Amino acid sequence: MNNFKFPYSRADVNKSDIKAVVKVLENQYLAQGNVVKNFENSMKKKFKVSDAIVCNSGTAALHSVYRSIGLDKKNGIITTPITFLATANAAKMCNAPVFFADVDSQTGLMTPKSLKEAFNKVKFKVKAVVVVHLGGHICDLEGISKIAKKNGSYVIEDACHALGAIYYGKEKSYVGSCKYSLASTFSFHAIKNITMGEGGAITTNNISLANKIRLNISHGMIKEKRKMINSPKDSPWYYQMRDFGWNYRASEISCALGLNQFKRIDRIIKKRNLTANLYKKYLSSNNNIILPNFSKNLYAKGWHLFQLSIDFKKLKIKKHLFMKHLSNHSIGSQVHYIPLVNQPYYKNNVEKKFLIGSNIYYQNTISIPMYTSLTKQDVKYISRVVNDFFN
Numbered sequence: 001m002n003n004f005k006f007p008y009s010r011a012d013v014n015k016s017d018i019k020a021v022v023k024v025l026e027n028q029y030l031a032q033g034n035v036v037k038n039f040e041n042s043m044k045k046k047f048k049v050s051d052a053i054v055c056n057s058g059t060a061a062l063h064s065v066y067r068s069i070g071l072d073k074k075n076g077i078i079t080t081p082i083t084f085l086a087t088a089n090a091a092k093m094c095n096a097p098v099f100f101a102d103v104d105s106q107t108g109l110m111t112p113k114s115l116k117e118a119f120n121k122v123k124f125k126v127k128a129v130v131v132v133h134l135g136g137h138i139c140d141l142e143g144i145s146k147i148a149k150k151n152g153s154y155v156i157e158d159a160c161h162a163l164g165a166i167y168y169g170k171e172k173s174y175v176g177s178c179k180y181s182l183a184s185t186f187s188f189h190a191i192k193n194i195t196m197g198e199g200g201a202i203t204t205n206n207i208s209l210a211n212k213i214r215l216n217i218s219h220g221m222i223k224e225k226r227k228m229i230n231s232p233k234d235s236p237w238y239y240q241m242r243d244f245g246w247n248y249r250a251s252e253i254s255c256a257l258g259l260n261q262f263k264r265i266d267r268i269i270k271k272r273n274l275t276a277n278l279y280k281k282y283l284s285s286n287n288n289i290i291l292p293n294f295s296k297n298l299y300a301k302g303w304h305l306f307q308l309s310i311d312f313k314k315l316k317i318k319k320h321l322f323m324k325h326l327s328n329h330s331i332g333s334q335v336h337y338i339p340l341v342n343q344p345y346y347k348n349n350v351e352k353k354f355l356i357g358s359n360i361y362y363q364n365t366i367s368i369p370m371y372t373s374l375t376k377q378d379v380k381y382i383s384r385v386v387n388d389f390f391n
């Protein structure tokens, strides 16, 4: 990916990020310190939630939520197949079954209708519906949460693509505010809207869930005396473990980067929105391409990806030749995602034949460069190369 002049994604690291990381290194306090806490508090304040927990990946965030709500052999999830492996894999880490609901063929998102159909077919108890805000486009949270509630399931938001986006429901709220969900999870992997190199976070308004998640990310280890059972007196060294957990903690170093980037998330989204609108300007006259949905509201989309929908089959062109054309001009592109049910590990899922929208989405959709350092000239150039392919 990095060999291209224009990769499909690139991190936004500036001098103040570097300064923030160096400051931590100079302090030599590298783990479990104040920077992690400050990052969590910043997130809590911005999203107006009772808890934010930072961890070392989006996968760790998902796994910690899944385990803390009690996923197991008999309690599974419904999610969509157009997502990164981790959304479903984290349920498998709890030995939990996964049922795949279809997506809208144009947006790649779960819809209330596709969720309803999934509930009619699923054979196990669905503890949670996990929505994926693909590419930074937000699912119909109100519609989906109503159906989930009716079926006795929680809603979890895999918001790994949607940091900084606002959901315009009855009232507007940041993704991560958990107005319609039990918890939201984020990834701060190198190419997400903000990065810690590798990292993640969970937000929730449920205190008891947050406490369980905190145990899960740190060996199940209790350090507060008031939470222990029969802690011995006069034993300041004492810690207690009642259930096992992982080491999913993030370092002070990576949190320094994450926190510093988080402070400018609104600016990052504004820039991504600008880039999306430039693509719209240069590509909307191309009848071979359907552009992603736009909104009149500046922060309504996270714009983690910029995805084109092209009916390759109808146009009798090969997707790989389009990608080759782009790469010949030093432009990276990617497919997000291969449906999970196409993976050998998930191939026995019975719902595969019903996933018509997912299959169309997979066939037609391709991501082209989207990141903050793209200039107007860059977007113009990339759009020209895209348009040239069809001439």
Ligand SMILES: Cc1ncc(COP(=O)(O)O)c(C=O)c1O
Pocket: 056, 057, 058, 059, 060, 083, 084, 086, 087, 132, 158, 160, 161, 186, 187, 188, 189, 198, 199, 200
């Ligand atoms: C939708 C989605 N969910 C989960 C993850 C997992 O995040 P991480 O790579 O930080 O473990 C990713 C990351 O690529 C993702 O895109």
